[in-house]
Amino acid sequence: MDEREGMSPGFKFNDWEMRGVPLRMELGPKDVAKGSVVLARRDRPGKEGKAFVPQQGIAAAVAQRLEEIQQALYARALAFRKANTVDAAEYGEFKAAVEKGFALSWWCGASDCEAKIKEETKATMRCIPLDQPPGSGKCIYCGQPAKEKAIFAKAY
Numbered sequence: 206m207d208e209r210e211g212m213s214p215g216f217k218f219n220d221w222e223m224r225g226v227p228l229r230m231e232l233g234p235k236d237v238a239k240g241s242v243v244l245a246r247r248d249r250p251g252k253e254g255k256a257f258v259p260q261q262g263i264a265a266a267v268a269q270r271l272e273e274i275q276q277a278l279y280a281r282a283l284a285f286r287k288a289n290t291v292d293a294a295e296y297g298e299f300k301a302a303v304e305k306g307f308a309l310s311w312w313c314g315a316s317d318c319e320a321k322i323k324e325e326t327k328a329t330m331r332c333i334p335l336d337q338p339p340g341s342g343k344c345i346y347c348g349q350p351a352k353e354k355a356i357f358a359k360a361y
């Protein structure tokens with residue numbers, strides 16, 4: 206509860222949003238009279254993210270909202286990752302991909318290839334996904350047989 210005095214509600218709302226608080230509960234005199242609470246989602250600014258809910262059962266309502274927020278943020282992050290990942294099959298495509306986002310490419314497993322890629326593109330391996338495509342391919346750098354795909358990107 207924010208009991209700081211001498212600050213407008215707008216200042217407090219913004220202050221907590223800046224800190225990353227996902228859900229704000231607003232409780233004014235009118236809400237108390239009506240037995241309701243305003244829940245405001247950080248991930249949906251404005252009226253769209255506000256809901257008037259009864260004080261009765263507020264704990265369950267908050268838990269449900271937090272679950273929805275988690276799912277929405279996860280879905281947004283996943284969509285962003287998918288939109289910015291290129292399944293690069295040749296080195297030119299790979300180099301272009303890591304300029305803007307992620308490249309998913311076959312990698313032979315040699316640390317030498319990883320080092321050369323880093324030297325030439327500034328991209329480093331981010332991870333080797335557990336969920337691998339079937340079969341095998343050719344290393345994006347040396348062209349040797351590769352059994353797994355790895356994700357490369359520049360670090361910022």
Ligand SMILES: [Zn+2]
Pocket residue numbers: 312313314315318344345346347348349
């Ligand atoms: Zn290689």
